[in-house]
Amino acid sequence: MKPAERLVGCLIGTAVGDSLLLPAEGLSRRQIERRFGEQLTHGLLFGRGMVSDDTDHSFLLARCLAAEPRDVAGFSRRLAWRLRWWLLCLPAGCGKATGQAIVRLWLGFSPARSGVASGGNGPSMRAAIIGAFFAQDSAARRAFGLGWRAGAQLGLAARSPAQPRVPRDRHLACLPPGAAPTMIER
Numbered sequence: 583m584k585p586a587e588r589l590v591g592c593l594i595g596t597a598v599g600d601s602l603l604l605p606a607e608g609l610s611r612r613q614i615e616r617r618f619g620e621q622l623t624h625g626l627l628f629g630r631g632m633v634s635d636d637t638d639h640s641f642l643l644a645r646c647l648a649a650e651p652r653d654v655a656g657f658s659r660r661l662a663w664r665l666r667w668w669l670l671c672l673p674a675g676c677g678k679a680t681g682q683a684i685v686r687l688w689l690g691f692s693p694a695r696s697g698v699a700s701g702g703n704g705p706s707m708r709a710a711i712i713g714a715f716f717a718q719d720s721a722a723r724r725a726f727g728l729g730w731r732a733g734a735q736l737g738l739a740a741r742s743p744a745q746p747r748v749p750r751d752r753h754l755a756c757l758p759p760g761a762a763p764t765m766i767e768r
Contacts, residue, residue: 585717589644592714596640601631604675634675638668640711647715647726654725662693677702 583591602622606614624631642664650657669676669684679700686696709727716723 585715588714588717589711592710593640593644596710597633597637600633600637601626604632604634607634632674635673635677635680636708638673639665639680640708642668643708643711644715647711651715652722657726658693662687662696 601624605626606618606622609617626632642661646657646661646664650660665684666687669681669688677700679698679702682698683696686698687693712723712726716726
């Protein structure tokens with residue numbers, strides 16, 4: 583598979599999965615089964631799906647990686663500006679932590695200091711983009727994964743106090759291709 587095909591497939595999969603599961607966000611497995619049965623369909627708004635900020639940010643992330651594929655600091659700065667402008671467009675969906683982190687960017691906080699604690703799974707969704715983009719380059723995957731996490735990445739990789747602490751030298755985006763961590767609410 584060509585790198586561009588891998589990235590496009592990852593972005594399409596992110597958007598479709600986000601659209602299907604957005605109505606189930608925050609629900610337990612039991613609540614999802616009760617409400618939706620065994621088959622999920624696009625049905626958030628009048629039988630149509632909708633993507634969340636997770637998909638928007640995946641696309642922003644991919645654009646920034648394409649523009650800055652070898653410069654982690656340049657990538658972080660570019661992503662910070664894209665997110666600032668994204669928030670000014672008044673998106674239909676924006677998580678509380680993401681909104682707070684981007685407001686902090688507008689107030690002058692650096693990308694490395696803008697993140698806030700969050701229990702969301704957006705970082706896990708967006709980590710796939712880094713993995714797909716750098717599938718054949720473990721050093722870049724690691725550098726961008728650590729660089730992305732080190733900045734609490736603009737509120738995109740912030741950790742909830744209730745979540746286990748990730749060791750400093752580990753990050754989802756640093757995993758080899760094919761490794762798929764799961765986060766299951768029990």
